Amino acid sequence: MALINDIATVIALVTGVSGFTLGLLNYLRDKPSVKVELSWEMTTTDTQEMVGVIRVANIGRRPIFLSHVALKIPKGYGESYLILKDGINGQKLSEGDAPLSYLVTYDKMEKYSKVWHKLMAQVIDSAGKTYLSKKASVEPKPSWVKES
Numbered sequence: 001m002a003l004i005n006d007i008a009t010v011i012a013l014v015t016g017v018s019g020f021t022l023g024l025l026n027y028l029r030d031k032p033s034v035k036v037e038l039s040w041e042m043t044t045t046d047t048q049e050m051v052g053v054i055r056v057a058n059i060g061r062r063p064i065f066l067s068h069v070a071l072k073i074p075k076g077y078g079e080s081y082l083i084l085k086d087g088i089n090g091q092k093l094s095e096g097d098a099p100l101s102y103l104v105t106y107d108k109m110e111k112y113s114k115v116w117h118k119l120m121a122q123v124i125d126s127a128g129k130t131y132l133s134k135k136a137s138v139e140p141k142p143s144w145v146k147e148s
Contacts (some may be wrong), residue, residue, distance in 0.1 A: 008051040033060035038121040038133040038143035043127045050143050052104035063094040065126040069102050072122045072132065104142040113145045
């Protein structure tokens with residue numbers, strides 16, 4: 001009788017730990033997650049104009065609603081963010097949807113020439129969570145960067 005109780009106890013222990021582990025893994029996997037990339041020196045097909053592109057992809061398992069898309073400016077320039085006109089309206093991005101793209105024109109960007117490599121794209125979702133792109137590599141410099 002004791003052997004049956006021991007076997008039942010071991011089975012219950014293994015089943016309980018397995019269920020807890022699977023539940024924890026599902027919880028961690030089901031969080032929303034967004035990947036943000038900023039690329040400079042892209043050319044539009046219609047006007048042949050040089051622009052930057054911010055790409056936003058939902059790599060999580062939950063749909064998210066993007067509140068706004070902006071460029072984050074380093075301290076010392078008066079403003080903290082440059083909000084993109086196309087990124088103000090917000091947009092829903094579900095799991096598996098194609099990434100969203102936002103154009104960054106080079107108008108009035110020369111004043112950030114000294115810190116261009118510190119500019120980052122920023123996306124905020126409707127829950128207030130902030131997602132940032134990586135800082136750009138030092139080379140090649142965008143054409144709007146002016147040497148002083």
